[in-house]
Amino acid sequence: MLYRKSLKPLVFLLFTMSLLLVGCSSTSNTAEPISRTTLQFGTVIQISVFDTKDQDALDLAIGHMKTLENELSTSIAKSDVSQFNEAAANDVVVLGEHAQAVVSRGLYYSAQSNGQFDITIEPLVDLWSIGKEDAQIPDDASLTQALELVGYENLKFDPVHGTLTKTKEGVKIDLGAIAKGYAADEAARILKENGVESALINLGGNVLALGDKEGVAWKVGIQDPLQNQGAMVGIVEVTDASVITSGVYERYFEEDGVRYHHILSTDNGYPVNNEILGISILSETAIDGDALSTVVYTMGLEAGMDFIESLEGIEAIFVSRDSKIYVSTGAEKVFDHRNQAFDLISSATKDK
Numbered sequence: 001m002l003y004r005k006s007l008k009p010l011v012f013l014l015f016t017m018s019l020l021l022v023g024c025s026s027t028s029n030t031a032e033p034i035s036r037t038t039l040q041f042g043t044v045i046q047i048s049v050f051d052t053k054d055q056d057a058l059d060l061a062i063g064h065m066k067t068l069e070n071e072l073s074t075s076i077a078k079s080d081v082s083q084f085n086e087a088a089a090n091d092v093v094v095l096g097e098h099a100q101a102v103v104s105r106g107l108y109y110s111a112q113s114n115g116q117f118d119i120t121i122e123p124l125v126d127l128w129s130i131g132k133e134d135a136q137i138p139d140d141a142s143l144t145q146a147l148e149l150v151g152y153e154n155l156k157f158d159p160v161h162g163t164l165t166k167t168k169e170g171v172k173i174d175l176g177a178i179a180k181g182y183a184a185d186e187a188a189r190i191l192k193e194n195g196v197e198s199a200l201i202n203l204g205g206n207v208l209a210l211g212d213k214e215g216v217a218w219k220v221g222i223q224d225p226l227q228n229q230g231a232m233v234g235i236v237e238v239t240d241a242s243v244i245t246s247g248v249y250e251r252y253f254e255e256d257g258v259r260y261h262h263i264l265s266t267d268n269g270y271p272v273n274n275e276i277l278g279i280s281i282l283s284e285t286a287i288d289g290d291a292l293s294t295v296v297y298t299m300g301l302e303a304g305m306d307f308i309e310s311l312e313g314i315e316a317i318f319v320s321r322d323s324k325i326y327v328s329t330g331a332e333k334v335f336d337h338r339n340q341a342f343d344l345i346s347s348a349t350k351d352k
Contacts, residue, residue, distance in 0.1 A: 033200075036062040040069045041180050042131075043204030047187055050198040050213060057194035061187040061201075068186060071096045072179045074122060074172075084164055085122065085172040092163045100162045102175050102182050102287070109178070109291040110152035116298040117291060118266050122172035123149040127269075130262040131251035137260065143269040150266050181244060181290025184208040188286075201286075205229070205245060208286045212239045217334075224339060225249045225278035225319055233325055233339040236282060236317070244289035246297050247278030247319070263297055274300040275320050281308075282315040282331055289314075301326065 033048040036058050045065055049058050071080045080099040087093050095103060106119035123146040127138045138146070154168040164173075180203045187201045188210050199210040200218065209218040217237040224231040225247045236243060248271075251262040261271045279297050283289035292314060296304040301318055308316040308328045315331035319342065326345045327335050337344045 034058055038062050038065055040065045041073065041176075041183065041203065042075070043180070044202075045183075045204070046200075046202045047191075048200045048202075049191065049196050050200075051211075052196060054195075057191050057196050060194065061190045064186055064190055065183055068098055068179070068183050071098045072102060072175050072182075074125075074174055074176070081173060081175060084166070087166065089166050089169040089171075092165050095162050095164055097162070098182070098186070099164075099175075100159065102179055103157055103164060103173070104159060105182070105287055105291065106173075106175060106178050107152055107155065107157055109295055113295045113298070115150075115152060115266050117177065117295040118150055118152050119173045119175060119178070120150050120152050120154060120171055121177075121264060121266060122174035123147075123170070124264050124266075124269055125174050125176070125262075126172075128260070128262075128264065130253060130260065130271075135253040135260075137255060138269070147266075147269050177294045178287060178291045180204070180206055181242070181286035181288070184242065184286035184290075206243070206286065206290065208242045209238050210240065219336075222280050222317055222319075222335075223247070223249070223278060224342075231339075233319055233342050234317075234335055234337045236280075236331070237334045237336070238282065240284070242283050242286035242289040243280055244283070244286060244293045245278060245280040246293035247276070249278065263294060265298065272298050275322070276301055276304070276318055277321055278319040279304070280317040282317075282334070284313055292316075 033050045034053055034055060035046060035048040037044060037046045047058060047061050070076055073079045074081050076082060080095050084093045110118045127142055127146045129135045149170045154166055154171045156165040156167060184201045184203055188208055191199050191210060197211045198213055201208040207220050217239045219235045219237055220243045221232040222234050222236060223245055224233045246263060248259060248261040252259050263272050265272045276297055279293055281289040281293045296307060296316060299307055301320060305326060308314055315328045317331050317335060318326040323342050324345050325342045332346050
């Protein structure tokens with residue numbers, strides 16, 4: 001029996017975002033923010049500005065989201081990504097400036113993770129179709145064929161000329177694990193260039209907090225992966241920071257009582273199976289947080305925590321299948337544990 005995760009109504013999604021972000025933020029500001037909402041990258045994007053009533057910066061930031069989607073999406077036929085995917089081996093494809101930036105960072109994390117995060121994962125993503133009506137468990141032969149096309153080493157990126165070339169026929173890229181982070185950073189850049197100092201940028205629950213709110217840190221909810229959207233395991237207080245979450249509850253389908261989620265292993269082609277239900281990455285830039293939420297998830301709890309602790313300026317909160325919350329050293333200072341159904345394991349006590 002196949003069970004597909006239902007898509008929440010748009011109104012409910014917007015309500016949930018407001019609950020997790022504005023509702024959890026400092027309440028000292030009596031003025032209502034100005035906000036814009038759009039649907040891009042397959043998710044709801046909401047940008048709220050708190051320190052001005054000038055609409056221009058907000059309009060520019062929201063308008064830029066469509067520009068980015070037109071360049072980075074796999075579902076838009078004329079996007080840079082789609083044109084590369086349709087190109088033959090050894091064809092030189094010229095990328096726009098945004099695709100260049102995302103591909104460059106994507107290749108960096110592909111190398112850093114030894115291919116556990118890999119922007120050439122599109123053949124696997126297309127095969128599973130998780131999040132779509134035709135989601136299914138692929139047969140072994142199809143998985144083997146798709147896996148043979150996954151490998152960032154089959155890409156040649158020329159940053160000087162802004163070109164990308166595949167060295168193997170059938171190789172395709174998917175920037176979905178990093179593009180939304182880049183979009184959030186771009187929205188923040190536009191807002192700051194136009195004088196905005198206090199704003200919240202939300203891409204489907206991934207949050208970039210710009211500045212603070214009247215001198216008080218933003219409070220952002222961390223999703224309880226076992227409950228509906230809006231339920232939290234706790235909150236983090238952040239200023240000029242990104243909070244990006246990945247987990248088994250985001251996009252999935254179930255068959256014969258087994259859940260198949262969207263974070264796919266480049267080793268065997270199946271959804272990654274480990275002790276993590278959800279992971280939230282705290283970082284200065286959203287593009288790094290977006291990529292690392294996938295990278296660290298694929299590593300598992302122990303290796304993932306060790307990796308996080310080795311990085312400067314990056315923190316993480318892990319929610320495990322055995323109802324525990326593990327926090328990195330820096331995250332411990334800003335995380336407020338709110339759900340007693342989960343035991344909090346701090347970095348100082350996790351090995352004791």
